[in-house]
Each structure stands twice: as C-alpha cells, then as structure tokens.
Amino acid sequence: MFQKILVAMDCSEMNKSVFDKALSLAETTGASCKLLHVLFVEEDAYPESLTSSLWSYGSSLKDLAFDSHNKRLKILEMKGLKLLRSHSLAAKAVGVQVESTQILGSPGRTICNAARSWDADLIIIGSRGLFGPSELRLGNVSNYVNRHAPCSVLVVHSQAKDEVKLSESSKVTAAEQVI
Numbered sequence: 001m002f003q004k005i006l007v008a009m010d011c012s013e014m015n016k017s018v019f020d021k022a023l024s025l026a027e028t029t030g031a032s033c034k035l036l037h038v039l040f041v042e043e044d045a046y047p048e049s050l051t052s053s054l055w056s057y058g059s060s061l062k063d064l065a066f067d068s069h070n071k072r073l074k075i076l077e078m079k080g081l082k083l084l085r086s087h088s089l090a091a092k093a094v095g096v097q098v099e100s101t102q103i104l105g106s107p108g109r110t111i112c113n114a115a116r117s118w119d120a121d122l123i124i125i126g127s128r129g130l131f132g133p134s135e136l137r138l139g140n141v142s143n144y145v146n147r148h149a150p151c152s153v154l155v156v157h158s159q160a161k162d163e164v165k166l167s168e169s170s171k172v173t174a175a176e177q178v179i
Contacts, residue, residue, distance in 0.1 A: 002031045006120040008111045008145070009037045009087065011079050014126030018156045019087050022124045023096060025154075031121070032097035035087055036114050037080040039104040041073060077102065108144030116150045124154045 007022040009015050019035075026033050084100040091098040103110050115123050127142040146153045 001029045002026075002121045003029075004118060004120045004122075005031045005033045006111070006115045006118060006123045007033050007035045007087075008107075008123060008125040008141075009035055009080075009083060010107075010126070011037075011076075011083060012126065012128060014128055014156065014158055015083065015087075017158075018124055018126040019090075021154065021156050023091055023094065025122075025124070026091070026096045027094060032099075033091060034114070034118055034120070035084050035091075035098060035100040036111060037084055037100075037102045038107040038110045039073065039076055039080060039102060040107050041069065041076070073104075107141040108148065111141070111145050112148045112150065120151050122152045122154060123149050124156065126156045126158070128158050 002025065005022055005026055007018060009018065022033055025031065080102050084102060088098050088100050101114070103114065111123060111125065114120075123145060125142050125145055142153075142155050146155060
C-alpha cells in the first residue's frame with residue numbers, strides 16, 4: 001500500500017495527532033516515515049517588513065530588527081529539532097524506519113517539494129481549521145498541499161475546532177432559549 005510517508009510536522013497542538021496517525025499507518029503498512037518540520041516566520045514578523053519603515057532611522061534600528069528576527073528563528077529552529085528528535089525516537093521504539101529533516105521555507109511549497117524529491121507515496125498533514133483573516137495570512141498550508149502534492153494527502157483535522165464549533169452552536173441555542 002504505502003511505502004514512504006512524509007509527515008509534515010509543526011509545533012502546534014496538532015503535531016501529536018498528525019504523528020500518531022502517521023505512526024499507526026506506518027506500523028500497519030510497514031512504511032518508512034520522513035518527518036519534516038518547515039521553519040517559517042510569518043510575513044508580518046519577517047525582517048524586511050520590520051525594517052522597511054526603519055530605513056530612515058539608521059542602521060542601529062535595522063540591526064536590532066535583524067537581531068530580533070535571528071533570535072526568533074534560532075528559537076524556532078531549536079524547538080523544531082527537539083520535536084523531530086522526540087518523534088524520531090518514538091517511531092524507532094516501535095520499529096518504524098524513520099528519518100527527519102528541518103527546512104527553512106514556505107511551508108506548502110517546501111512540503112510538496114520534499115515529497116517529490118523523496119518520492120513519497122503519502123503526505124500526512126494537520127489542519128487547524130483556520131478561516132477568515134487567519135487563513136489568508138497563513139496561506140492555508142494543508143489546502144495548498146492538497147492541491148499541489150505529487151502524491152496522496154491525508155489531512156488530520158483538529159478536534160478542538162469541532163469542539164469550539166459545537167460549543168458556539170450551544171451558546172446560540174442557549175441565547176435563543178432566553179428570548
């Protein structure tokens with residue numbers, strides 16, 4: 001069935017669900033896994049957008065913005081490597097062949113390119129269920145991957161999103177009962 005599963009990891013609450021699905025499927029099918037973490041700094045925190053308004057204030061503010069960006073990127077890098085190490089150890093402990101990598105780039109494109117170059121049969125990715133301005137700003141990575149992937153894609157949806165929707169619909173119902 002599947003021989004090579006690319007597991008797109010991030011540091012959100014979804015990563016455990018995504019990893020658990022991938023591990024279960026790999027154990028069942030005997031597939032190997034490649035864990036991928038994409039380092040991505042949101043556009044509004046990226047140095048060019050920070051420094052574009054600072055050019056008139058001199059190099060010290062630009063340097064400060066770049067230093068801040070580099071520190072943030074280093075923290076994200078270390079957090080991603082820690083995540084990959086812990087999940088790699090867990091996969092190896094149950095006999096799943098695993099490798100991992102961390103790449104700086106645009107998440108959707110990077111995931112699709114990694115799947116293509118590794119010749120993956122399946123990509124497993126999480127969806128946080130963002131919509132509205134958040135979806136537009138973050139680019140809806142799972143949607144991009146689903147449309148551009150060179151192989152099948154399994155999207156693991158957030159259970160918290162469903163619980164929030166259920167909770168919100170309950171509030172409306174309760175409000176309607178008061179009226």
